[in-house]
Amino acid sequence: MNFYKLAQNRQSTRKYLPDPxxxxxIIQIIESCRLAPSACNSQPWKFIVVDDPEIKNKISDSSYGKILRFNRFARECPVMVALIIEPPKMLAKIGGAVKDKDFYLMDIGIVASYFCLQAAELGLGTCMLGWFDEPKVKTILDVPKNKRVALLFTLGYEAGKHRKKIRKSIDRICSFNKY
Ligand SMILES: Cc1cc2nc3c(=O)[nH]c(=O)nc-3n(C[C@H](O)[C@H](O)[C@H](O)COP(=O)(O)O)c2cc1C
Known part of the structure; x- marks a missing residue:
């Protein structure tokens, strides 16, 4: 699949088949993530793959907002993955402080894209979940207290159709030679 086709194809999948x-x-997805760029090559990430159905359901439930009713679909997917933020290299931390930029968060965003795009290329659906009960997820997955869970991903074979993408026009998001 060429890159543009892949970018068109990837979408946030909110309907899953029960197939494992x-x-x-899964390993191929993580292997591609391993190759993602990061500030000072810090690679400030770790992935916890949750494919045990009992643990997976606990993680799904931790992302379900009972009042706003977000993320109910996470119960349907066969696999969830937690993306943990690992400490960046000292040089990246210092650089980030000097330049007032959270480089490690950029790194996390980039690797998250690699995750979803590689999954799409393998015919799998994903959805990044930013809405979840982080303390609960940390307890379930035994994540050390001083670490953060940046995102959860749902992962599995897509049951729904492809939606039309709603995006800003190129004119609104790009200019040449000045703002
Ligand atoms: C950091 C981040 C957090 C997100 N959190 C959620 C979430 O909690 N639940 C959800 O259904 N979608 C979530 N999304 C998916 C976005 O809603 C989705 O990417 C956007 O609407 C564009 O749609 P598309 O991914 O299908 O192209 C998140 C996406 C990102 C990048």
Missing amino acids: VEKEK
Whole structure:
């Protein structure tokens, strides 16, 4: 698949088939994430793959907002993955402080894109979840107290159709030679 086709194809999947995801495909996704760029090559990330159905359901439930009713679909997917923020290299921390930029968050965003795009290329659906009960997820997955869970991903075979993308026009998001 060429890159533009892949970018068109990837979408936030909120309907899943119950079919399990092959371990080789999960490993291929993580392998591509391993190659993602990061400030000072810090690679400030760790992925926890949750494919045990009992633990997975606990994680799904931790992302379900009972009042706003977000993320109910997370119960349907066969696999969830937690993206943990690991400490960046000292040089990246210092650089970030000097330039007043959270480089490690940029790194996390980039690797998250790699995750979703590689999954799409393998015919798998994903959705990034920013809305979840972080303390609960940390307890369930035994994440050390001083670490943050940046995002959860749902992962599995897509049951729904492809939606038309709603995006700003190129004119609104790009200019040449001045703002
Ligand atoms: C950081 C981040 C957090 C997100 N959190 C959620 C979420 O909690 N629940 C959800 O259904 N979608 C979530 N999304 C998906 C966005 O809603 C989605 O990417 C956007 O609407 C564009 O749609 P598309 O991904 O289908 O192209 C999140 C996306 C990002 C990048």
